[in-house]
Amino acid sequence: MYVSLRDVAARSGVSFQTASKVLNGRPGVVSPATRERILRAAAELGYVPNAMARGLVRKTSVTVGVVADDFSDLAVSQFVRAAQRAAAGRGHAALISSVHADIDAELAVRKLLEYRVDGILVAAPSLEDDPGLGVALRGPLPVVSINRIHGVDVPMVGSDHRATGELAAEHLLGLGHRRIGTVTGPSTRHVVGSRMRGFRSALRAAGRSLPERRVVEADWTYEGGWAAAHRLLDADPSVTAVFVHNDTMAMGALKALHERGLRLPTDCSVVGCDDLSFAGYLVPALTTVRVPFQETGERAAMLLVDRIGGKRIPARNLLPVELVVRESTCPPLSS
Amino acid sequence: MYVSLRDVAARSGVSFQTASKVLNGRPGVVSPATRERILRAAAELGYVPNAMARGLVRKTSVTVGVVADDFSDLAVSQFVRAAQRAAAGRGHAALISSVHADIDAELAVRKLLEYRVDGILVAAPSLEDDPGLGVALRGPLPVVSINRIHGVDVPMVGSDHRATGELAAEHLLGLGHRRIGTVTGPSTRHVVGSRMRGFRSALRAAGRSLPERRVVEADWTYEGGWAAAHRLLDADPSVTAVFVHNDTMAMGALKALHERGLRLPTDCSVVGCDDLSFAGYLVPALTTVRVPFQETGERAAMLLVDRIGGKRIPARNLLPVELVVRESTCPPLSS
DNA sequence: CAGAGTTAGGCGAACGTTCGCCTTCGCTGG
DNA sequence: CCAGCGAAGGCGAACGTTCGCCTAACTCTG
Numbered sequence: 001m002y003v004s005l006r007d008v009a010a011r012s013g014v015s016f017q018t019a020s021k022v023l024n025g026r027p028g029v030v031s032p033a034t035r036e037r038i039l040r041a042a043a044e045l046g047y048v049p050n051a052m053a054r055g056l057v058r059k060t061s062v063t064v065g066v067v068a069d070d071f072s073d074l075a076v077s078q079f080v081r082a083a084q085r086a087a088a089g090r091g092h093a094a095l096i097s098s099v100h101a102d103i104d105a106e107l108a109v110r111k112l113l114e115y116r117v118d119g120i121l122v123a124a125p126s127l128e129d130d131p132g133l134g135v136a137l138r139g140p141l142p143v144v145s146i147n148r149i150h151g152v153d154v155p156m157v158g159s160d161h162r163a164t165g166e167l168a169a170e171h172l173l174g175l176g177h178r179r180i181g182t183v184t185g186p187s188t189r190h191v192v193g194s195r196m197r198g199f200r201s202a203l204r205a206a207g208r209s210l211p212e213r214r215v216v217e218a219d220w221t222y223e224g225g226w227a228a229a230h231r232l233l234d235a236d237p238s239v240t241a242v243f244v245h246n247d248t249m250a251m252g253a254l255k256a257l258h259e260r261g262l263r264l265p266t267d268c269s270v271v272g273c274d275d276l277s278f279a280g281y282l283v284p285a286l287t288t289v290r291v292p293f294q295e296t297g298e299r300a301a302m303l304l305v306d307r308i309g310g311k312r313i314p315a316r317n318l319l320p321v322e323l324v325v326r327e328s329t330c331p332p333l334s335s
Numbered sequence: 336m337y338v339s340l341r342d343v344a345a346r347s348g349v350s351f352q353t354a355s356k357v358l359n360g361r362p363g364v365v366s367p368a369t370r371e372r373i374l375r376a377a378a379e380l381g382y383v384p385n386a387m388a389r390g391l392v393r394k395t396s397v398t399v400g401v402v403a404d405d406f407s408d409l410a411v412s413q414f415v416r417a418a419q420r421a422a423a424g425r426g427h428a429a430l431i432s433s434v435h436a437d438i439d440a441e442l443a444v445r446k447l448l449e450y451r452v453d454g455i456l457v458a459a460p461s462l463e464d465d466p467g468l469g470v471a472l473r474g475p476l477p478v479v480s481i482n483r484i485h486g487v488d489v490p491m492v493g494s495d496h497r498a499t500g501e502l503a504a505e506h507l508l509g510l511g512h513r514r515i516g517t518v519t520g521p522s523t524r525h526v527v528g529s530r531m532r533g534f535r536s537a538l539r540a541a542g543r544s545l546p547e548r549r550v551v552e553a554d555w556t557y558e559g560g561w562a563a564a565h566r567l568l569d570a571d572p573s574v575t576a577v578f579v580h581n582d583t584m585a586m587g588a589l590k591a592l593h594e595r596g597l598r599l600p601t602d603c604s605v606v607g608c609d610d611l612s613f614a615g616y617l618v619p620a621l622t623t624v625r626v627p628f629q630e631t632g633e634r635a636a637m638l639l640v641d642r643i644g645g646k647r648i649p650a651r652n653l654l655p656v657e658l659v660v661r662e663s664t665c666p667p668l669s670s
Numbered sequence: 671c672a673g674a675g676t677t678a679g680g681c682g683a684a685c686g687t688t689c690g691c692c693t694t695c696g697c698t699g700g
Numbered sequence: 701c702c703a704g705c706g707a708a709g710g711c712g713a714a715c716g717t718t719c720g721c722c723t724a725a726c727t728c729t730g
Contacts, residue, residue, distance in 0.1 A: 002716095004715095005716065005717070006716080016716085016717085017717090017718080020716095020717065020718065020719090049716090050715090050716050050717070052715090052716080053715070053716035053717040053718090054716080054718075055717090056715090056716080057716090057718045058717085058719095
């Protein structure tokens with residue numbers, strides 16, 4: 001059904017190995033005339049090389065695997081997109097395997113190994129404590145991740161979570177807020193801890209404390225953010241500003257504050273995190289700490305390809321975060 | 336580096352072909368004892384079959400290719416996610432190739448062909464008029480698409496766009512609106528035409544017309560929707576309701592209406608389209624026509640796999656759309 | 671004109687499987 | 701006692717490449 005090298009060779013009167021050489025562009029190994037003949041035959045026949053056969057002998061599939069959390073999450077999808085694109089730009093196809101409830105990480109990785117991917121990109125924060133992933137990824141295969149992986153130490157690329165927390169706190173403190181609350185992601189996540197450390201340390205530096213009632217944990221979703229904001233304001237109606245650990249939850253929080261009859265941002269400022277594409281189109285437009293997902297994906301893919309090519313790559317790669325001030329923050333009323 | 340069938344065979348004292356048979360689970364071809372020995376050797380050695388070698392002889396890679404528009408678009412990402420998942424559930428890995436400015440469709444498809452994918456899933460509405468894609472997809476390879484493809488007739492799965500327009504119009508008319516505007520996607524897109532036909536016919540059935548000044552075209556983005564809503568209300572400040580062709584633009588439109596000092600939904604109702612995950616968390620929560628992207632992805636993948644398996648599949652598969660009423664629509668003030 | 675060098679292309683082997691046919695051997699039944 | 705059979709497993713071929721070495725025929729050079 002597919003045309004093979006043999007067919008091309010037959011039509012141009014050379015051995016198939018010679019056709020191979022020409023089609024792989026080795027210069028000067030045949031005369032211009034034969035070269036031309038082979039190329040023409042290939043075009044006429046519609047020859048498409050067989051990557052499996054090639055991979056078999058070359059011992060590389062020129063493919064990277066991507067193990068990602070469910071990418072209904074905008075952050076994950078941005079990452080995957082950028083990574084796929086960067087990998088493609090360097091010649092590598094992307095075999096994507098998203099993990100979710102009914103497919104465990106070990107199986108997902110195993111599939112990738114069967115296809116003999118040259119390396120694996122991991123974007124699965126929800127699996128950072130899954131021992132299975134760690135076990136599956138032990139071994140000589142190059143791996144780059146954006147989250148830690150239980151039990152193995154792989155090169156990571158990510159952003160400065162501590163700075164994220166600091167930036168948010170400093171911005172709100174700078175505006176004059178004193179009673180600041182926060183809606184965090186699941187406390188089991190490493191990123192949440194780091195952000196909280198930055199957040200707390202900035203508050204402390206300004207002589208402010210963060211009582212437990214002003215810290216509410218949620219699950220990264222719109223709904224979770226919405227419910228958490230309600231809980232937070234029930235627990236302490238005096239807060240004048242909230243730092244929410246991602247924009248998705250911030251959107252839910254905005255809605256909750258609105259439902260409580262608060263006027264935004266005057267009655268309550270909100271700082272989000274991520275700077276997803278919709279952040280500027282919320283009402284009020286969301287002030288947020290930009291996390292460079294796209295650059296992260298790009299960088300991760302680049303590093304992985306470098307690593308595959310035998311280069312040494314740094315174990316830790318931190319990309320800078322940046323505060324994006326929009327309309328959802330202002331000085332508190334009292335000041 | 337990887338252990339091969341030969342290694343497993345050596346360790347268990349059989350020929351590698353026999354090991355192959357056992358590991359592929361052919362029943363009863365060896366004695367239980369040898370079987371056990373081979374299985375154990377494979378486990379101890381950490382044998383992972385080589386899908387390339389297997390694919391070479393079996394002439395199938397058990398892989399599907401996905402050609403998708405840039406999936407920063409939430410609709411596309413939902414589709415891809417569901418499709419990948421469904422394919423994985425039926426044993427097929429997904430090779431994803433997103434098309435964008437700097438990679439043309441032909442190249443993307445060609446790559447997939449090199450990997451000898453068993454079929455291709457297309458989710459690239461932006462390429463519906465790209466002749467290149469059509470050319471690349473001509474041929475015997477099974478294809479299922481969610482959009483038409485220039486020059487070839489492939490099985491499609493999608494939703495009922497005409498009904499979408501009707502539903503939106505009927506809802507607004509039912510509330511008593513008479514001057515209704517619309518923000519559409521690019522008029523070159525087939526889906527836009529279908530929705531407009533449904534929309535127009537419902538208006539006409541109610542004795543209403545749709546003057547040109549109440550139709551504004553935009554580009555599916557937040558920003559585009561925002562700008563279009565401003566243009567629409569500049570052109571005809573008397574409209575009391577707007578049907579926006581996707582939720583992303585609707586979000587932008589909501590913001591624009593808000594900026595104009597309109598009270599929502601009282602001064603102006605908005606109906607979106609898609610029912611993206613954030614729709615319920617907008618302020619006001621968005622009334623929208625739900626387009627079942629996830630089911631579409633799932634269905635498309637299923638059909639493709641069926642088709643690969645030699646089954647006949649229907650050429651047109653329409654999934655139902657559904658109006659989801661939330662808070663962004665209400666009767667007009669005048670009534 | 672002999673020998674060396676260069677150019678053009680042939681050719682065998684290997685990559686890791688699957689598949690189907692073949693061989694060997696021990697039993698069984700008539 | 702022997703034909704025949706079933707069970708267990710061996711084995712050759714093929715899949716479509718790449719790679720490196722080999723050969724044959726020219727072309728110089730002195």
